[in-house]
Amino acid sequence: MNETRRAILEALSGGPVSGPELAADLDVSRAAVWKHIEALRESNFDIESGPTGYELADVTAYNAPAIEFGLEAPFSIEYHDAVGSTNDRARQLAAEGAANVAVVAGEQTGGRGRLEREWTAPVGGVWVSIVTRPTITTAQAPLYTLAAAVATATVAREAGVDAGIKWPNDVVVPVGDDGDYRKLAGILTEMEGQPDRVDWVVPGIGVNANIDAADLPAGATSIREEAGDVDRRRFVQRLLEEFERYRTDIEAVVPAWRDLALTLGQRVRVDRPSGELVGEAVDITEFGALEVETDDGRVTVSAGDCEHLRPV
Ligand code: BT5
Secondary structure, eight states: OOHHHHHHHHHHTTSOBOHHHHHHHHTOOHHHHHHHHHHHHHTTEEEEEETTEEEEEEEOOOSHHHHHTTOOSSOEEEEEEEESOHHHHHHHHHHTTOOSEEEEEEEESSOBOGGGOBOOOOTTSEEEEEEBOOSOOGGGTHHHHHHHHHHHHHHHHHTTOOOEEETTTEEEEEETTTTEEEEEEEEEEEEEEETTEEEEEEEEEEEOOSOOGGGSOTTBOOHHHHHOOOOHHHHHHHHHHHHHHHHTSGGGHHHHHHHHBSSTTSEEEEEETTEEEEEEEEEEOTTSOEEEEETTEEEEESSOEEEEEOOO
């Protein structure tokens, strides 16, 4: 966002400020202040002109300036009303050398899941991909997926949803006591690098926020269905803040993941590239791989699709 506009918002966040005061503090003309205020109003910042000056009544917008305003994490926002896939756009930015940009879309017309599966992403959801350039090894990269899952489940809980994590990347809401669930959010992490060094990692997070279940695939749920609508601006901000908290404290990721996990202690079927596996999920490793106790001993699974099975 334009620096002067950011400074104006900063000033208004502390209460009403008059035009002349703003002009003096920011060292611009009163006409310039008025122009910036108009531009902010056009971006849906509800700025009222009262007897004591300009007053920020509300931020109802869902766009880049609104998400950046009050965000307590070091990301700039690139917002699109509609885009094919926020991950595609984020990959493009990563290839151009960008860092710490969150690509947010109102809707995605070509949202992607893992393994080229489709991701339904209509208006009302929270679709965000974060461009990061961490100093980690390729082996540690899955921790970013777990960090995104922890952040998502945490913020969904703040919104009143009984969310938990299904290994490795699904945020789900349990149904009954038999290990059944509905999917609330999914995470697609893409990266580029060499074995000893990562160039960039893009965790893409898709949360079914203010969406009717009827507009989602079978087996999906939304925040609207579980707890009522959320303010998407605040939701994205909290998501980025929680993600930031874990990426800057990578050792805290696995313990936090364990606390939110629904998979541990479950009988699971894991569909791996090397074949199917059935057993009890007992733990995850320091790099986020799942440990499954099978009839033939303990197996460590680093990638695959996991399904919770009914207890025998
Ligand atoms: C995922 O894949 O769960 C990762 C989804 C990541 C989506 C985000 S949105 C922002 C960013 N931009 C992108 O283009 N993608 C990321 P996977 O585990 O493969 O699950 C995909 C499966 O989930 C599909 O085959 C459907 O069965 C189901 N599915 C599709 N859309 C869904 C939705 N909105 N909610 C719940 N389940 C869905």
